[in-house]
Amino acid sequence: MTTGTERLPATRGGTATDGRRSGALRLFGGKAKGGDEAAKRVQFSSPYLPYLFLAPQLAIIFVFFYWPSIQAIQSSFYLEDPFGFGSTFVGMANYTDVLKSGEYLGIARFTAIFTALVTFFALSIGLLLAVKADGVIRGNASYKTLLIWVYAIAPPVAGLIGMMFFDQHIGPIVELARWFGWDIKVGLNYSDTAFAMIVVSVWKQIPYNFIFFLSGLQGIPVAVREAAAMDCRSGFRRFWTVILPLLAPTAFFLLIINVTYALFDTFGVIDVMVKDKAANNPITLVYKVYMDGFRGNDLGGSSAQSVILMLIVFVLTIFQFRFIERRVHYN
Amino acid sequence: MYRTKFFDHVILLFGVFIMVAPVVVAFMTSTHEAADIHRNGLSLTWGGHFVETYETVLTRKGGFTGKITGLNMMMNSMILGLGFAVGKIVLSMLAAYAIVYFRFRLGTFFFWIIFTTLLLPLEVRILPSYEVMNTLKLTNTYTGLIVPLLASATGTFYFRQFFKSVPDELLEAARIDGAGPFKFFIDVLVPLSRTMMAAIFIIMFVYGWNQYLWPTLMTTDEGFFTLVRGIKQILLVWVGSNIPDYNEAFALAILAMLPPVLIVVIFQRWFIKGLTESDK
Numbered sequence: 001m002t003t004g005t006e007r008l009p010a011t012r013g014g015t016a017t018d019g020r021r022s023g024a025l026r027l028f029g030g031k032a033k034g035g036d037e038a039a040k041r042v043q044f045s046s047p048y049l050p051y052l053f054l055a056p057q058l059a060i061i062f063v064f065f066y067w068p069s070i071q072a073i074q075s076s077f078y079l080e081d082p083f084g085f086g087s088t089f090v091g092m093a094n095y096t097d098v099l100k101s102g103e104y105l106g107i108a109r110f111t112a113i114f115t116a117l118v119t120f121f122a123l124s125i126g127l128l129l130a131v132k133a134d135g136v137i138r139g140n141a142s143y144k145t146l147l148i149w150v151y152a153i154a155p156p157v158a159g160l161i162g163m164m165f166f167d168q169h170i171g172p173i174v175e176l177a178r179w180f181g182w183d184i185k186v187g188l189n190y191s192d193t194a195f196a197m198i199v200v201s202v203w204k205q206i207p208y209n210f211i212f213f214l215s216g217l218q219g220i221p222v223a224v225r226e227a228a229a230m231d232c233r234s235g236f237r238r239f240w241t242v243i244l245p246l247l248a249p250t251a252f253f254l255l256i257i258n259v260t261y262a263l264f265d266t267f268g269v270i271d272v273m274v275k276d277k278a279a280n281n282p283i284t285l286v287y288k289v290y291m292d293g294f295r296g297n298d299l300g301g302s303s304a305q306s307v308i309l310m311l312i313v314f315v316l317t318i319f320q321f322r323f324i325e326r327r328v329h330y331n
Numbered sequence: 332m333y334r335t336k337f338f339d340h341v342i343l344l345f346g347v348f349i350m351v352a353p354v355v356v357a358f359m360t361s362t363h364e365a366a367d368i369h370r371n372g373l374s375l376t377w378g379g380h381f382v383e384t385y386e387t388v389l390t391r392k393g394g395f396t397g398k399i400t401g402l403n404m405m406m407n408s409m410i411l412g413l414g415f416a417v418g419k420i421v422l423s424m425l426a427a428y429a430i431v432y433f434r435f436r437l438g439t440f441f442f443w444i445i446f447t448t449l450l451l452p453l454e455v456r457i458l459p460s461y462e463v464m465n466t467l468k469l470t471n472t473y474t475g476l477i478v479p480l481l482a483s484a485t486g487t488f489y490f491r492q493f494f495k496s497v498p499d500e501l502l503e504a505a506r507i508d509g510a511g512p513f514k515f516f517i518d519v520l521v522p523l524s525r526t527m528m529a530a531i532f533i534i535m536f537v538y539g540w541n542q543y544l545w546p547t548l549m550t551t552d553e554g555f556f557t558l559v560r561g562i563k564q565i566l567l568v569w570v571g572s573n574i575p576d577y578n579e580a581f582a583l584a585i586l587a588m589l590p591p592v593l594i595v596v597i598f599q600r601w602f603i604k605g606l607t608e609s610d611k
Binding site: 040041042043044045046049050051052053054056057058060061063064065067068069071072075125128129132133135136139143144145146147148149150151152153154155156157159160161162163164165169170171172175203206207211212215260264267268271272275286289290293294299302303306309310313314317 | 336339340342343346347349350351353354356357360368369372373421422423425426428429430431432433434435438441444445448449450451452454455456457458459460461462463467478479481482483484487495499502503506512515537540541542543544547548559562563565566567577580581584587588591592594595596599603606607
């Protein structure tokens with residue numbers, strides 16, 4: 001049983017050959033520790049070639065990653081003159097302003113709730129469909145195609161379609177809700193708008209989770225399933241006690257991805273739904289950075305918010321890599 | 332046994348319904364006239380105005396200044412999707428080749444420099460990135476649209492992982508035959524990576540095509556709008572109109588999703604393989 005748990009992440013690809021599997025494992029080891037223990041036995045050596053090959057990637061990263069990132073950190077400590085006559089060093093003032101602002105804290109709270117709900121529903125619906133699709137034999141391939149293709153739809157396009165379904169005049173969801181006595185007013189009522197945003201964001205993310213859960217399930221060895229089927233007749237209990245623990249690595253990986261999705265990639269959905277009129281409408285932290293930076297021209301405050309977001313992502317990523325490291329450790 | 336299978340199918344069909352129905356409704360509704368949609372709501376039947384609506388959306392100049400047609404926007408989306416996917420593959424294959432197949436002093440250092448980009452997505456540094464683009468005078472250019480998106484290490488890690496799984500014996504044999512670094516790369520490594528390149532191409536094309544935030548910031552000139560970027564403009568034009576052009580909005584949404592959806596459906600196997608084996 002234990003071997004099953006440990007081997008799962010490597011077999012996630014399902015079709016991978018043994019050679020590639022060990023390659024993937026070596027990568028994870030390398031990824032987490034800096035990457036030299038799995039070096040090739042033979043390598044080229046040349047005084048300039050490696051630098052030549054690395055140059056394009058490094059140039060782009062320096063200009064479009066390091067330069068702006070450093071600038072964000074720098075301008076978060078300065079107050080920009082509104083008329084463009086230079087800037088003054090204000091220390092942590094931008095941060096304390098941001099963190100003391102009731103508006104910012106309200107948005108942070110909404111972001112947290114939004115992220116939690118989107119992650120929870122997208123993961124559980126994706127898992128449910130994957131378990132069912134893994135169980136049926138007839139029509140397996142068609143279900144798979146029909147369930148994954150929404151992955152290719154851009155968030156703002158999903159947002160637009162969502163807007164129509166939640167439209168005051170023509171939206172079928174609004175009509176359906178009215179039937180139950182719920183008058184949905186997206187764009188006017190705070191919680192109704194939030195509801196529509198969550199529905200669209202979840203819809204858009206289900207295929208991604210479905211793909212990963214399904215290939216995780218298909219990576220579980222047949223022997224383990226058969227043994228579990230003999231030991232435990234109840235399908236539901238078998239799922240909780242055997243299958244779900246085996247899926248834990250996939251689920252954890254997806255958890256991080258979904259949190260990142262809800263924090264950042266939902267920008268398009270939100271932008272289409274609130275259409276620049278953020279007043280009284282729920283928005284997330286990333287949207288607030290955008291509003292303050294591009295609409296409000298508050299460079300310092302927006303940069304401070306960027307740095308706060310950087311820290312959040314940083315913690316999430318460290319968390320993820322630590323986990324991958326542990327995963328490798330067992331192997 | 333039959334009962335469980337039956338309910339499994341019910342759940343799956345319900346899932347398929349939830350995923351597919353909104354888009355089918357969007358497509359069907361786009362073939363009706365705007366006034367008709369305004370009166371009767373969304374529709375599940377064929378409206379018969381398919382050709383007119385899609386022709387208008389593709390060839391009429393819309394937006395604020397009347398400068399760009401749907402077809403132009405589609406071209407821009409194509410340039411962004413293809414440019415991003417090809418750029419990503421070229422850059423990351425070269426970088427991964429240097430890291431895996433060469434022994435050089437600063438190797439580990441550069442590896443970490445590239446690795447760090449995974450920590451911060453573009454979204455958290457949009458404003459300073461925009462400032463940098465302004466300084467470099469790259470706003471409203473294709474370069475400004477594509478190149479900054481390439482500043483992330485996802486592809487490099489993907490190819491690094493793959494190159495490491497290539498048997499060492501290949502390089503040994505190639506060296507005995509007298510192949511240099513260029514020859515080995517082009518004659519051995521590139522042909523070996525073909526499936527991987529296809530998989531990453533699909534993922535990156537879809538990613539590039541679907542970009543929204545960055546194009547929104549970088550392009551104020553309508554001539555550079557992509558389809559996905561154009562969605563917002565359509566909605567802004569609506570404010571204040573009596574009967575919004577629902578049909579045209581839906582048609583634009585359908586056009587914006589068509590190429591990536593087709594690619595994902597047609598190359599489904601490579602797409603899933605690329606996605607699940609690269610860990611994003």
